[in-house]
Amino acid sequence: MTTRDDVTRHAQKMAKKKAARDKIMATKSGEKGLIIVHTGAGKGKSSAGFGMILRCIAHEMPSAVVQFIKGAWDTGERRLIETHFGHLCQFHAMGEGFTWETQDKERDIAAARRGWEKAKELIRDPEIRMVLLDEINIALRYDYLPIDEVIAFLQEEKPPMTHVVLTGRNARPELIEIADLVTEMTLVKHPFRAGIKAQKGVEF
Structure with missing residues (x-):
């Protein structure tokens, strides 16, 4: 009592x-435009990034998404954004699937380069307040994109008030060093290990 x-x-x-x-x-x-990194082995990196995109949409802040790996997936977030919020958020699915699916390094490099060129175009646009680079860390990990080029661009050409969110496992130390906000998702337990496949509304 x-x-x-x-x-x-x-x-x-x-x-x-x-x-x-x-x-x-x-x-x-x-106030400043932040470089934000979501990394780690745990689930939730892309989900956190899309949560920020939805916040921007709610505040009517123009935003954009570039997907580097999972571009071939029919995801819920892509459907939602393209169907209802296309006037506030551009969505560019540039990837062709995970590297073990394409099994073609040159093709993966070409797709990553196309994604990065689109990302630079969007980040340079001062009207766009946030750009989500979904799974770019994977492209950087496999050296599909030069890390030095990405770092130099973010430091030298990103408009002062633009937020850039970079997701994916194994974020490069150079990227973590220049980031303003870094979150590492820790894997404690995952249903995949118990034989449960990826499911709608949870993974995509």
Whole structure:
């Protein structure tokens, strides 16, 4: 049973926390376009990126998506964006599937290059506030794109207020170094290991 003293102590504790939090927040007034990386072995990297895209759409901020690997998939997010929000978010599926599906390195490199050229075009557009580069980390991991070129472009040509989100496992250390926000998804348990296939609404 909660006593009056418990209620008083809780209120005092929360008041102190709020005061400390308000003091911290008062020092945070800057804004800038962020380089955001979602990586790691756990599920949720692309999902987190698309969550940010939906936030931009909700705020009527123009945005764009370039998919580097899963372009051949008929995904729920692609259907939703193209069907209902095409006026706010461009969607470019440039990949042809995972590298073990194409089994053609030159073809994979060509697809990655097309995706990167489109990505640069979208990022350079000052009207577009966020660009999601979905699974680009995989293309960088396999050296389908030169990491030095990508880093140089993000540092030198990205407009100051444009957010760029890069997803995929095994993000390169050079990319992590220049990023403003890096989240690593940790795999704890996954149904695939128990024989459950990818399912609509969860994986795609």
